[in-house]
Amino acid sequence: MTAETKGAREAAGLRVGLIELGEGIEPRRLDQACGSRRGGEGRGPQHSGEDPNPNPSPAALLLDDFADALAAYTRISARQNGTAAVAPRFARVHLEGGDRLPATLESGCLAGCDVVICAVYCTTGAPDAVATLCAALQDGSASASDATRPESTAASDAIRPGTPIGMLAAGNAHDGSDAREVVARAASACQSAGHPWIGGVIVTDGALLPRLMRTPRLGAWRRGVSEAVDCLVAAVRLGRSLDELEDIMGAGAENLDAKHRAPSVIVASPHTLWRSVVSKCRRLGE
Secondary structure, three states: OOHHHHHHHHHHOOEEEEEEEOOOOOOOOHHHHOOOOOOOOOOOOOOOOOOOOOOOOHHHHHHHHHHHHHHHHHHHHHHHHOOOOOOOEEEEEEEOOOOOHHHHOOOOOOOOOOEEEEEEEOOOOHHHHHHHHHHHHHHHHHHHHOOOOHHHOOHHHOOOOOOOEEEEEEOOOOOOHHHHHHHHHHHHHHHHOOOOEEEEEEEOOHHHHHHHOOOOOOOOOOHHHHHHHHHHHHHHHHOOOHHHHHHHHOOOOOOEOHHHOOOOEEEEOOOOOHHHHHHHHHHOOO
């Protein structure tokens, strides 16, 4: 993507698709599947215009954090440059295993998105989640090849071929090992379907995320996770991959895993003492 293209895209307002690849929890109703969200600057997950899920999954929490950070940095950048801020627009969907995009999305929900970020909680259902992503990409390819056919209207709402895609993956392993294969498979599927791969952010200790996300975003407990998400935000805003971002800015260089440069991966964890704190709280029944 050239600088001119990026500038024109931001001037018109970045449109970002957010896909939560489900793990067997209740999917959102169709009337909640798509919509615009605006994140609070420096704050945790916001749910403007929709009913908040009382038990959000780690994947949903990571998408919330990404969307809030992207909106906040867009405002900060505009203020620093003395320009009017054009808030990014978000089209958000929840796909369960076996869902197909035309049957799941409202008309035009992901069609026209400049970039798509998907998120998954890497439990036993993670392989099905990647298969669901593959099916979604196939729907997009079908819409491109059949766009002239009247019966292809629904398929035209799928992800456009060539749309850059990135991933947020939460795993329960302390080293992120349970999410590496999922991210690698997603990257391979995207690249095979002709979608530029932005990179993946793996967050360890996924079971701790619901409590972690209630702490200050750049506080000691959560800072490592927030900075990794911010790297993905920067890649989206610059129209680059995580590897390219490291070359340009040196951002997150200490987190980029040299063994997984193709595709690029950042592994982030809560503060090492966070596990002990949470364990103690659980024992006390808090």
